[in-house]
Amino acid sequence: MTTTILYVCVTCRGNAAVAADASDAERPGARLLAAVEQRLSADGDKGIAVVPANCLSNCPRGCSAAVSASGKWSYVIGDLDPDRHAGDVVDFARLHRAHEQGVPEWRDRPEHVRKHTIARVPPVKPAAPSPSVPSQEQS
């Protein structure tokens, strides 16, 4: 099984007020990255690589994360609070990893992910020639 990549935007300022002179490490995006890494490390997860990203172009609805894997759909999740949603992001990455095309069942996705999916992109080279992907998301 290919590695699932969990990108966390480290430049996100989120919706919280952040001082203009705040250091990079204090940015909500950087805090979300730390929270996600801590969560994955605590659970001893394999097969999911956390990768910091510089801007996922979802600034108005940050913090942001994206889940991708070779041959699978990519998902961008927004409105993430570093203090509350690291677990949701990790849970969704696990579901994405377990699904052949990276399209977890709607009902299984964490509520925050269901309500705050910003966009999804089909795989450039699908793993399967005729993916049985739902014809429409329910967002």
Added chain:
Amino acid sequence: MTTTILYVCVTCRGNAAVAADASDAERPGARLLAAVEQRLSADGDKGIAVVPANCLSNCPRGCSAAVSASGKWSYVIGDLDPDRHAGDVVDFARLHRAHEQGVPEWRDRPEHVRKHTIARVPPVKPAAPSPSVPSQEQS
């Protein structure tokens, strides 16, 4: 050079009022697909494949399109009017194709694309080991 894929969401209802009983072909997303195909065909473009997609999960800000290529960043563009923005989408796909990492210069992008980029996702397998991608988008 690898093929650039231009996904057009054919299930998008856009912001226009669409009758509940409208046929699939009358959906704004389907009209955007037709407009994009017509534009590309008229210009005799090579290397850009237009692929219909069933939901890019950007329903509140449709119509939607995404531009991807192997080893490059993917971009999702929203708020597309099938009667006005087919050319912008095609122009952006050409710029994306011409850029090694799929990150066209900000100033070169069509105005609608600059103002209505919904999200972007890094490549699963970058074409270059250390892509010199701008650290932050200007959106």
